[in-house]
Amino acid sequence: MADMLLWAQQSFSGFLEGLSETGELPVDFNEKLFLRHEMVRTVLPQAEIYVYENDVTKQIDGFIGLLNEYIKGIFVREGVQSNGIGKQLLEYAKCVKSNMSLCVYQENTRGIQFYQKEQFLIQSENIDDNTNQKEYVMIWKK
Numbered sequence: 001m002a003d004m005l006l007w008a009q010q011s012f013s014g015f016l017e018g019l020s021e022t023g024e025l026p027v028d029f030n031e032k033l034f035l036r037h038e039m040v041r042t043v044l045p046q047a048e049i050y051v052y053e054n055d056v057t058k059q060i061d062g063f064i065g066l067l068n069e070y071i072k073g074i075f076v077r078e079g080v081q082s083n084g085i086g087k088q089l090l091e092y093a094k095c096v097k098s099n100m101s102l103c104v105y106q107e108n109t110r111g112i113q114f115y116q117k118e119q120f121l122i123q124s125e126n127i128d129d130n131t132n133q134k135e136y137v138m139i140w141k142k
Contacts, residue, residue: 046067047065047066047067047072048065048066048067049063049064049065049066050063050064050066050089050092050093051063052076052085052088052089054080059077060077061076061077061080061085062074062075062076062077062080062085062086062089063075063089064089064090064092064093066093066097066100069097069098069099069100069101070100070101070102071093071100071101071102074086074089074090076089086114087114087118090118094140094142098141098142099139099140099141099142100120100139100140101123101137101138101139101140102115102120102137102138103126103128103135103136103137103138104135104136104138105128105131105133105134105135106125106133106134106135106136107133107134112136112138115138115140116138118140119140120138120139120140121138121139121140122136122137122138123136123137123138123139124136124137125137
């Protein structure tokens with residue numbers, strides 16, 4: 001089991017820098033492209049960050065970043081993916097928010113299926129200004 005913690009923004013900045021420098025990225029889709037963007041360095045550290053910490057190893061296995069009701073990202077460390085950590089992070093966010101939205105690349109069928117299973121609905125389509133990739137805007141309401 002694990003603890004869900006609100007991460008201090010200054011600590012998160014160091015954590016994020018370490019991820020981008022080592023190349024050990026916790027995202028399972030298009031991670032290198034995503035972490036190259038300035039958004040990760042500027043927006044996520046300003047967001048509410050909830051981390052999933054393994055009780056035994058005390059290692060952070062995943063986190064979710066929220067900017068108001070917008071999910072900036074859910075990240076799960078490689079090696080522990082598909083163990084329900086992303087679901088637990090999202091469930092925690094659902095407890096503290098009454099509605100949320102996010103963008104997900106259309107190519108990321110696994111991510112889209114995950115969010116739909118968690119009752120997110122596709123609201124619209126966009127083109128990501130940073131990557132020129134097609135994406136869906138998805139929403140969830142209590």
